[in-house]
Amino acid sequence: MNELILNDRIIQTDLSPGITLLDFVRYEQHLKGTKIGCREGDCGACTVLLGSLDTNGKVRYRSVTSCISPLGNAFGKHVVTIDGLTMPQLTPVQQALVDEGGSQCGFCTPGFAVSLTGYCLSCTRANHDTAVASVDGNICRCTGYKSIERSIDKIVEQIPEINHVENLVRDGFIPEYFTDIPEKLKDLKNVKTGKHTSSTVVGGGTDLYVQIPDDLAGAKVNLVSRKAVRPGIEINGKTCRLAANTTATEMLESEEFNRIFPELNQHLKLVSSTPIRNMGTLAGNLVNASPIGDLTIFFLALNATVILSGKKKKSLPLREFYLGYKTLAKAPGDLVEAVEFRIPKKHTHFNFEKVCKRTHLDIASVNSAMLIKVDENRIKKIHLSAGGIGPTPSYLEQTSKALRNQSLTAETIKNGAEILAQEISPISDVRGSEEYKRLLLRQLYFAHFLKLFPDHFTLTDLI
Numbered sequence: 001m002n003e004l005i006l007n008d009r010i011i012q013t014d015l016s017p018g019i020t021l022l023d024f025v026r027y028e029q030h031l032k033g034t035k036i037g038c039r040e041g042d043c044g045a046c047t048v049l050l051g052s053l054d055t056n057g058k059v060r061y062r063s064v065t066s067c068i069s070p071l072g073n074a075f076g077k078h079v080v081t082i083d084g085l086t087m088p089q090l091t092p093v094q095q096a097l098v099d100e101g102g103s104q105c106g107f108c109t110p111g112f113a114v115s116l117t118g119y120c121l122s123c124t125r126a127n128h129d130t131a132v133a134s135v136d137g138n139i140c141r142c143t144g145y146k147s148i149e150r151s152i153d154k155i156v157e158q159i160p161e162i163n164h165v166e167n168l169v170r171d172g173f174i175p176e177y178f179t180d181i182p183e184k185l186k187d188l189k190n191v192k193t194g195k196h197t198s199s200t201v202v203g204g205g206t207d208l209y210v211q212i213p214d215d216l217a218g219a220k221v222n223l224v225s226r227k228a229v230r231p232g233i234e235i236n237g238k239t240c241r242l243a244a245n246t247t248a249t250e251m252l253e254s255e256e257f258n259r260i261f262p263e264l265n266q267h268l269k270l271v272s273s274t275p276i277r278n279m280g281t282l283a284g285n286l287v288n289a290s291p292i293g294d295l296t297i298f299f300l301a302l303n304a305t306v307i308l309s310g311k312k313k314k315s316l317p318l319r320e321f322y323l324g325y326k327t328l329a330k331a332p333g334d335l336v337e338a339v340e341f342r343i344p345k346k347h348t349h350f351n352f353e354k355v356c357k358r359t360h361l362d363i364a365s366v367n368s369a370m371l372i373k374v375d376e377n378r379i380k381k382i383h384l385s386a387g388g389i390g391p392t393p394s395y396l397e398q399t400s401k402a403l404r405n406q407s408l409t410a411e412t413i414k415n416g417a418e419i420l421a422q423e424i425s426p427i428s429d430v431r432g433s434e435e436y437k438r439l440l441l442r443q444l445y446f447a448h449f450l451k452l453f454p455d456h457f458t459l460t461d462l463i
Ligand SMILES: Cc1cc2nc3c(=O)[nH]c(=O)nc-3n(C[C@H](O)[C@H](O)[C@H](O)COP(=O)(O)OP(=O)(O)OC[C@H]3O[C@@H](n4cnc5c(N)ncnc54)[C@H](O)[C@@H]3O)c2cc1C
Pocket: 040, 041, 042, 068, 200, 201, 202, 203, 204, 205, 206, 207, 208, 209, 210, 224, 244, 245, 270, 271, 272, 273, 276, 279, 280, 281, 282, 283, 284, 285, 286, 287, 288, 292, 293, 294, 295, 334, 335, 336, 337, 361, 362, 363, 364
């Protein structure tokens, strides 16, 4: 038996941890407020909150798309569905959606209300931009976003300045039972880690549950995300180490990581959506081996090392991890345990660029990252990576080599662009034609230099 708290009830279940949280909520618990739209994590109709006990004894709530989340990842946690927010009167979130005409057919509304309640519970300083960003994973097909935006502004005005649970209960944002949840979570028994060595390894499930949801429902799953690694992001002298199950949200919330990458918010805001960033793991992105995996491209330019644990622990440079299309330099049973990189030093700069067909909630047509160290106008170190231009996420070895030890001039960059054109082998597909992707990467390559060295070049110097 495993235990979780669903809204205000402790539930014991011996159901397979591989079924989706959505199916558990709707078909086992008969809570039909949570809707089914795409079943691919794209629309947000199925959004629920997942609350985990933090080291400070408080519960940290995150929005997740329940359609691609394994039930097992909710064991030992507090699951909040729209049904669990129901009170005799509407909450300020629900009332604002009603008052501003933010709901028409109403199908998307539970998802919006849950995401926004998650925002009320977790935001550090409520404002228009971050509140709007909290519904970046919710799609509305009929109302039009302006009325939803007006509702959001109304909600932001009402969030108490100190948004702890007691104040949110007092102001009617959440029901009273929320105050008892930390104690109840501490008391949950029989929470198994769900480890089966001969089973499918699942992190956040955001890739696997889109690809093979039916296979996973009855399968034995090794839920590696459940093993809390503290701290998930660790600085050891000159090195930064990230546990395999670190999510993009954890990177965004890490002070250390933001210190190393001052533009992190800009870099990661176009990676999936808030609920997917809350669930998807770094290891899942690396092992999925998509040629356009954003985190993979990011870490390739950091010249990161992958640490594998299997029969024997071993580590290898991430750039040697990809042998061919979806073929990895690891034995089937090997798990990614962590990723490490040298913290960029003085005179070292980093940039990440991504172009998609649609600005938000889309995978890249082409993406690229660059780490560069320039001292006395000479390129002392450079690592370039790009996705969407070959069968694997690519470390651009030849271009990086050609630029190393050259002076940082427009001429050097233009020469590098020639090598880059020879090094890549994009193909035409739904994300764009071969010519388009070539042109795109060339522009992203220039964008790295223009962003990092705005006083050195203008675009006309480079083209
Ligand atoms: C709506 C939506 C939008 C998305 N947008 C983006 C995007 O913009 N950019 C992007 O890059 N990706 C995107 N993705 C893809 C996905 O979210 C990421 O690739 C994510 O990082 C996958 O991590 P996960 O933990 O969910 O992977 P899972 O689905 O759990 O696993 C993926 C693979 O990794 C393996 N695996 C997981 N953990 C380990 C481990 N520790 N050791 C060994 N193997 C392991 C699994 O067995 C599986 O083969 C999107 C997905 C969805 C559904």
